[in-house]
Amino acid sequence: xxxxxxxxxxxIIFGKGAEDQxxxxxxxxxxxxxxxxGEGSIKRIGLYDQVVKSLQEAGIDFIExxxxxxxxxxxxxxxxxxxxxxxxxxxxxxxxGGSAIDSAKAIGVGVPYDGDVWDFYCGKNLPEExxxxxxxxxxxxxxxxxxxxxxxxxxxxxxxxGLNIDLIRPVFAIMNPEHTFTVSRYQTACGGADIMSHVxxxxxxxxxxxxxxxxxxxxxxxxxxxxxxxxxxxxxNYDARxxxxxxxxxxxxxxxxxxxxxxxxxxxxxxxxxLSGLYDVAHGAGLAAIFxxxxxxxxxxDLNRFVQLAVRVxxxxxxxxxxxxxxxxxxxxxxxxxxxxxxxxxxxEMNIPADRLEEMARKATRDGQMVIGQxxxxxxxxxxxxxxxxx
Amino acid sequence: xxxxxxxxxxxIIFGKGAEDQxxxxxxxxxxxxxxxxGEGSIKRIGLYDQVVKSLQEAGIDFIExxxxxxxxxxxxxxxxxxxxxxxxxxxxxxxxGGSAIDSAKAIGVGVPYDGDVWDFYCGKNLPEExxxxxxxxxxxxxxxxxxxxxxxxxxxxxxxxGLNIDLIRPVFAIMNPEHTFTVSRYQTACGGADIMSHVxxxxxxxxxxxxxxxxxxxxxxxxxxxxxxxxxxxxxNYDARxxxxxxxxxxxxxxxxxxxxxxxxxxxxxxxxxLSGLYDVAHGAGLAAIFxxxxxxxxxxDLNRFVQLAVRVxxxxxxxxxxxxxxxxxxxxxxxxxxxxxxxxxxxEMNIPADRLEEMARKATRDGQMVIGQxxxxxxxxxxxxxxxxx
Numbered sequence: 012x013x014x015x016x017x018x019x020x021x022x023i024i025f026g027k028g029a030e031d032q033x034x035x036x037x038x039x040x041x042x043x044x045x046x047x048x049g050e051g052s053i054k055r056i057g058l059y060d061q062v063v064k065s066l067q068e069a070g071i072d073f074i075e076x077x078x079x080x081x082x083x084x085x086x087x088x089x090x091x092x093x094x095x096x097x098x099x100x101x102x103x104x105x106x107x108g109g110s111a112i113d114s115a116k117a118i119g120v121g122v123p124y125d126g127d128v129w130d131f132y133c134g135k136n137l138p139e140e141x142x143x144x145x146x147x148x149x150x151x152x153x154x155x156x157x158x159x160x161x162x163x164x165x166x167x168x169x170x171x172x173g174l175n176i177d178l179i180r181p182v183f184a185i186m187n188p189e190h191t192f193t194v195s196r197y198q199t200a201c202g203g204a205d206i207m208s209h210v211x212x213x214x215x216x217x218x219x220x221x222x223x224x225x226x227x228x229x230x231x232x233x234x235x236x237x238x239x240x241x242x243x244x245x246x247x248n249y250d251a252r253x254x255x256x257x258x259x260x261x262x263x264x265x266x267x268x269x270x271x272x273x274x275x276x277x278x279x280x281x282x283x284x285x286l287s288g289l290y291d292v293a294h295g296a297g298l299a300a301i302f303x304x305x306x307x308x309x310x311x312x313d314l315n316r317f318v319q320l321a322v323r324v325x326x327x328x329x330x331x332x333x334x335x336x337x338x339x340x341x342x343x344x345x346x347x348x349x350x351x352x353x354x355x356x357x358x359x360e361m362n363i364p365a366d367r368l369e370e371m372a373r374k375a376t377r378d379g380q381m382v383i384g385q386x387x388x389x390x391x392x393x394x395x396x397x398x399x400x401x402x
Numbered sequence: 403x404x405x406x407x408x409x410x411x412x413x414i415i416f417g418k419g420a421e422d423q424x425x426x427x428x429x430x431x432x433x434x435x436x437x438x439x440g441e442g443s444i445k446r447i448g449l450y451d452q453v454v455k456s457l458q459e460a461g462i463d464f465i466e467x468x469x470x471x472x473x474x475x476x477x478x479x480x481x482x483x484x485x486x487x488x489x490x491x492x493x494x495x496x497x498x499g500g501s502a503i504d505s506a507k508a509i510g511v512g513v514p515y516d517g518d519v520w521d522f523y524c525g526k527n528l529p530e531e532x533x534x535x536x537x538x539x540x541x542x543x544x545x546x547x548x549x550x551x552x553x554x555x556x557x558x559x560x561x562x563x564g565l566n567i568d569l570i571r572p573v574f575a576i577m578n579p580e581h582t583f584t585v586s587r588y589q590t591a592c593g594g595a596d597i598m599s600h601v602x603x604x605x606x607x608x609x610x611x612x613x614x615x616x617x618x619x620x621x622x623x624x625x626x627x628x629x630x631x632x633x634x635x636x637x638x639n640y641d642a643r644x645x646x647x648x649x650x651x652x653x654x655x656x657x658x659x660x661x662x663x664x665x666x667x668x669x670x671x672x673x674x675x676x677l678s679g680l681y682d683v684a685h686g687a688g689l690a691a692i693f694x695x696x697x698x699x700x701x702x703x704d705l706n707r708f709v710q711l712a713v714r715v716x717x718x719x720x721x722x723x724x725x726x727x728x729x730x731x732x733x734x735x736x737x738x739x740x741x742x743x744x745x746x747x748x749x750x751e752m753n754i755p756a757d758r759l760e761e762m763a764r765k766a767t768r769d770g771q772m773v774i775g776q777x778x779x780x781x782x783x784x785x786x787x788x789x790x791x792x793x
Contacts, residue, residue: 012579012644014417019410025661026405188403220641223625223649230617237613250611253403257661258614266657270416270648 012270013218019264021157022183025257027249029187030061030147034069036183040143041101044073047091047115049107050080053149056193062106062147074098079107082287082294083114085165088128091118095142102143105181109153109205115144116161116179132163132172138179146184151191151255152202152295154209154263156184164288170374171288175274184260188252196243200352201295203239203255207232208298209262212275215309215316215386221271225319228267232324234258239352278384279305282394285371292361299354300361303346304401309387310338317341358401368398403661404609410655412548413574416648418640420578421452421538425460427574431534432492435464438482438506440498441471444540447584453497453538465489470498473678473685474505476556479519482509486533493534496572500544500596506535507552507570523554523563529570537575542582542646543593543686545600545654547575555679561765562679566665575651579643587634591743592686594630594646598623599689600653603666606700606707606777612662616710619658623715625649630743669775670696673785676762683752690745691752694737695791700778701729708732749792759789 321341712732
């Protein structure tokens with residue numbers, strides 16, 4: 012096991028009626044709040060009205076900025092920063108999924124910073140201060156509600172980049188599984204793929220003797236495998252939605268990285284970010300195509316680990332004479348699972364042509380100046396090969 | 403899944419050399435520190451000298467109170483409170499195992515309180531303030547390093563009582579598995595039994611559809627089952643010690659209770675507390691005798707749950723025609739496991755006679771005025787029956 016530090020101070024308020032605690036929690040953000048949200052789904056489910064009413068009844072002063080898009084954009088972050096400065100906002104309440112939260116985190120670190128907030132995303136600088144961010148979550152997917160991550164897309168060049176720092180972990184997260192009942196079948200599946208991918212990024216490590224966190228990872232994966240099909244078939248199945256919602260948080264709050272050397276592999280995510288940056292496909296859908304391809308490309312690096320995944324998560328009967336067969340069967344079952352959930356598992360299914368693979372690979376590796384990944388370090392050529400396996 | 407709130411803000415610094423971060427962390431406790439520890443094991447392993455040297459070199463002002471005994475005593479807590487008030491201490495650094503930490507937590511809530519700190523342990527009052535507590539941990543067992551619990555024994559009547567409140571979670575915990583290398587074979591085994599018991603208390607719930615936390619519980623249990631024998635055979639096996647140390651924290655920081663209705667069952671703990679309160683046996687040893695007896699007494703209440711435990715944790719092949727046989731085989735394997743680890747599994751082995759079982763049962767149930775447990779609610783008579791099963 013490797014050395015680690017772990018701090019996950021986000022207060023979780025989970026369950027039916029969790030939003031009744033909103034006022035108690037939101038007061039911790041300060042006196043003047045920015046209410047930040049997306050393109051309307053929170054209005055359709057009545058959550059917007061409920062939140063606004065709670066804030067008004069409690070006499071909490073707030074301004075609003077809606078319109079966060081999936082793959083949240085830098086231009087709206089700039090707008091949010093300007094608004095917060097003008098109105099002397101103390102804290103931000105994000106209502107929605109990962110996009111609204113990531114955007115709120117970016118605004119939070121941007122407000123007290125003299126320079127361009129993009130500096131934090133392109134690695135030029137690290138934030139030292141933030142406005143506090145609270146969350147009312149409506150989607151089981153990114154884990155942003157308790158994570159140290161924020162991913163923002165800069166429209167100029169469609170660059171999608173992430174910031175990872177404990178400073179930006181939300182102060183609280185209100186999580187009512189009922190708020191996810193109306194998430195579409197496709198978005199639910201994408202969320203499940205995202206959660207599983209967050210676990211995979213941690214699962215594939217070169218650190219030996221990590222039994223506890225291996226098993227915690229497997230626990231989260233099995234829970235998604237068992238509950239995602241239920242949620243797809245019965246969108247208002249509270250327990251399945253609850254399992255997915257809590258799994259999404261634990262997949263990405265850092266617990267599953269503890270002792271495993273750094274924060275994970277993240278090559279597949281970086282490879283996918285170029286896809287969803289350039290073609291604006293759903294992040295989870297991109298991952299459903301990229302992860303099996305990445306696995307096929309790297310499994311020989313640690314065959315035993317892939318056998319373990321196949322046996323423990325996919326219940327593959329081990330072929331002791333031919334462990335490679337077991338490992339590949341595990342990857343195959345992952346692909347089949349994604350397909351059964353209605354996700355694309357090839358770039359073709361997302362109408363992504365083969366003509367810009369090298370361009371994306373170069374962007375992912377910063378023009379070949381970086382190798383990506385920890386488990387296996389990948390060059391531009393490796394990334395092209397993985398895109399091709401996903402065609 | 404049930405509603406829950408979860409907050410686990412303790413910063414974990416884990417691994418070789420973790421104590422190098424002591425000064426950085428201890429400064430967060432304030433300017434004047436109480437260094438609180440046990441009966442000398444931290445001096446034998448050189449940790450005391452190392453901590454004192456670090457504090458002195460960093461110019462941190464501190465006073466000392468050693469002498470915490472296993473099953474920490476109220477009289478020393480009173481002494482600590484007096485000392486902290488006299489010296490205007492800002493925070494407490496506990497160095498040692500659960501006893502030192504529990505004692506530090508009691509002193510922490512006692513200092514700013516006008517009444518008798520025992521009020522918090524006998525349920526007369528709840529603390530509203532505490533001095534911050536930091537931890538350098540030397541034992542994988544109680545999980546007190548990140549938990550909301552403290553258990554103190556009042557010598558007058560040998561009453562052993564617990565306080566559970568988020569307020570008393572430590573601010574930081576420095577956890578170097580090397581500091582547990584010299585823990586004796588017996589204490590290591592007791593610690594393992596304690597960790598497993600903390601999981602069992604959560605595992606046995608009447609809440610349905612708790613797949614994720616079931617699997618997280620099973621992950622921690624399997625990790626202890628696989629690593630405790632290694633640590634017993636090779637006391638300086640870093641990886642086995644590390645697995646146990648991190649398992650001990652996660653078993654009791656509240657994560658495994660999330661969504662499972664309240665904070666757990668705790669009947670077996672309460673039954674054991676009377677044993678270790680009256681006879682001063684090690685808590686983990688008492689649990690090794692009580693838990694199998696409790697299980698035999700209650701398993702019919704939810705046979706399927708006991709079958710699941712047997713199959714998933716003990717690898718028992720399910721007897722589909724006779725699930726009761728599977729459940730009992732699981733309980734049997736737990737008993738055998740404790741025996742193989744050198745733990746007593748009967749009261750007789752701890753030289754506890756049969757003549758005060760009713761007295762203990764009455765104390766556990768507050769003279770029959772309380773039923774104890776959530777999974778199965780136990781009366782005084784039930785508790786006597788469980789003690790008898792453990793004879």
